[in-house]
Amino acid sequence: MASKDLPPLTAPFFPNVFFNNQFCAKPVWPPATTNLSDQVAIITGGNAGLGFECASQLLSLHLSHLILAVRSLDKGEAAAAKLRALHPTATIEVWQLDMSSYDSIQAFAKRVENHLPRLDIAILNAGIMPMNFAAVPTTGHEETIQVNYLSTVLLTILLLPSLKAKSPPGVPGRLTIVNAALSLIPQLPSAKDTPFLKFYDNPDNFDSNGNYCMSKLLAHAFLYKLIDYVCADDVVVNLADPAYVKGTKLVRDAHGPAKAGLAVFGAVTGRTVKVGASTFVDAAVLKGKESHGCFLMNWKIQPFNASLYTPDGKQAIEQSVNLRRRHAKIP
Template sequence: MSSKELPPSTTPFFPNQFITNQFYSKAQYVSKDTDLSGKVAIVTGANTGLGLECANQLLSYKLSQLIIAVRSLRKGEDAAIHLRKQYPNAKIEVWLLDMSSYDSIQAFASQIEGKLPRLDIAILNAGIANSTFRLASTGHEETMQVNFLSTMFLSILLLPLLKSKSPTGSPGRLTIVTSMLSLTAKFAQKDKIPLLKAFDDEKTFDGVDIYPTSKYLGLLFLWKLTDLVSADDVVVNCVEPGFVKGTSLQREAPAAIRFMLYLLKVTTGRSMKLGATTYLDAAITKGKESHGCILMNWGIAPYPPLLYTVEGENIKERLWQETLEELSFVNVNGILESLAK
């Protein structure tokens, strides 16, 4: 069954779900016979952490071309140098992508359209977790901008490119990284009208909850987005990599929280290599059955309970309409309508 058809989970996240995730989940590795020769993949935020490890694993299966999409070309090139030494037969490029800027995202999509005759896989890994309030150039709170608005914007722009540039009979793959912390989101703004602007108020900013909530909003939006896309054209899914040691996502958290997270990661965290296998499982191993699904612990998992309720349906609709209005400067409605043709 798909995530939408599964009954909502009633298991408390911590410690029950967390312990199950970290200690009782059986890893599913990509088959050793997998051959990605001829295929082209994009990984955002691939200069470090899970993104870099994901890139490394993709290349280990003979991926022909990799686009490392990063906001710092220097850091991207540093990562690419090491990958090129390991995989001299692959074409590895570094492209600029600033997820806090709509202009940069549009330029990135235009670069794909003009320079890539083929595109098979896009893994949207880039994300931030600010503990202090900051506005992006768009005027929105930065974590919400990067993790939700910009990620959904890039997803919409990538869908027709993945549809048209993937070979006939082999649908493009779009995998978006989410977080199990979305299950802990307070989402205190859910009754606010308008909804998106409620996150731009510094007085109500919650540095602990903004990251989980930004990922939660992504799930709300993707529930509706994937209904408009055929799995025969592009398979779209979300992947939750688990609690992984060695990442720098919480680098801006207060020192006390960073120390607590360090101890928790040392004792319970998955290795970077294991965490990245969830990305490949979602983008390569899982088939059309995973379209519109959340993948957790290498299996299909339900959406958060609220999404199955009448209240959740109303919030989904409000968020959908506000987001499309926010992105109307590129006629996203027209892009989405074209996907049904």
């Protein structure tokens, strides 16, 4: 059953969901026969952390052509050099992509359209969790909501035609958006509330964890509606939660006691980067059409955030999925 057809989770996130995610769930690894020869994949934010590990795992499955989509070409090339040394027969390219820039996103999608004869997989891993408020100069929006939601949604929509047209006949393209179990915590803002973006664009309302959780919840709302327009026969789109993973750079802006506390918390409770990245491979390679429009947590299809199932939530979904068009001014 699809996520929207499942009953919402009623167990408290802490400790129930978190404990199960971190200590009880068992990884699902690709069968030894899994072979991605001739396939082409894109990974955003693939130069470090979960993105780099996901790239390594795909290449270990004989992926033929990998594109690391990164903001810093120097860091991307350094990561690509490491991967090329381990997988010398694969073609590994580094393409520039700045997720805070609509121009960069559109240029990247156009490059995919014009220069790739084939595209099988796109894993949208790039995301941020800044500790301090910052607005993206070109849009005026708070950068967590901008990068994790607005820009990710835009890139998703722009890549869908290429994934449909450039995958082999009869085989749907695959697009996985990296999400988080923390998306289950907040409630979708009511359509009657203060204009959504204005609230988050106000530095007085900034909350690092709260903004991050909301950016991931908004991806649920987007996918909930997207499957009304995208068929699984064309492109399978899903969300994948890696759970809490130690050793990534997601909270690299943390300093002092907060940084030390997060390091200890990660050491005690965190999954390894290898296990965390395996959830992306599972979502983009192993799962089939049954995962279209689904939130995957612990390698299984799970319900969306509970607020999406309410009458107010369904009304708010309509509002949230229109944010990109109205505020980015992109048709």
